Every structure is written in structure tokens, then in C-alpha cells.
């Protein structure tokens with residue numbers, strides 16, 4: 001937990017991030033924040049007054065995508081070709097975070113302006 005918090009503290013100093021929301025539970029704890037449950041997404045949405053249906057959940061694991069679906073977000077799956085369970089349905093499937101950004105911003109991040 002301490003390592004995660006140091007990483008987050010470093011990222012907060014380096015990037016324009018509003019908040020990190022973490023779940024430190026295991027599946028056996030049966031909390032409502034462990035993905036694919038959408039509790040963390042709802043808590044962030046409430047704090048920042050975010051419309052889920054206008055939002056994107058980006059992730060590289062099936063749990064991320066299912067959490068996004070459960071929260072009624074649009075979903076973007078970054079397929080790093082992990083040898084594990086895949087999401088059953090997804091709005092967009094991409095090969096990198098940069099491709100996800102291009103979808104969200106509706107422009108190619110490779111273009112020069």
C-alpha cells in the first residue's frame with residue numbers, strides 16, 4: 001500500500017491528475033469498489049460531477065472494461081495480448097494508450113497541427 005501511495009504521489013507531481021481512487025481489497029472482501037464492480041467509478045463521478053454516459057473507461061484487463069460497462073461508460077480496451085480472460089464486449093479495442101487518447105479526443109495524436 002505504501003509503494004502504491006509513493007507512486008501516486010510522484011505521478012500527481014508530474015501529471016495533471018485530479019485524483020487516484022484505489023481499492024485495496026481482495027475479491028473475498030466483497031467490497032463495492034473492486035472491479036468489475038463500478039464503485040470506484042461512481043465515487044469519482046460523484047466527487048467531480050461527471051456524466052458517466054459521456055465518459056470513457058480505458059483499461060487493459062477485462063475487469064476494467066466490465067467496470068466501465070457496469071458504470072455505463074464507453075469502454076476502450078487496450079489489447080496488450082495478455083494470455084488471460086478477455087472482455088466480452090467493448091466499444092473500442094486499440095493497441096496503445098495513445099490510440100485510446102486519439103479516440104477520446106476524436107483526432108489522431110500522430111497528426112501535426
Ligand SMILES: [Zn+2]
Pocket residue numbers: 022023024025031032033034
Ligand atoms: Zn474495494
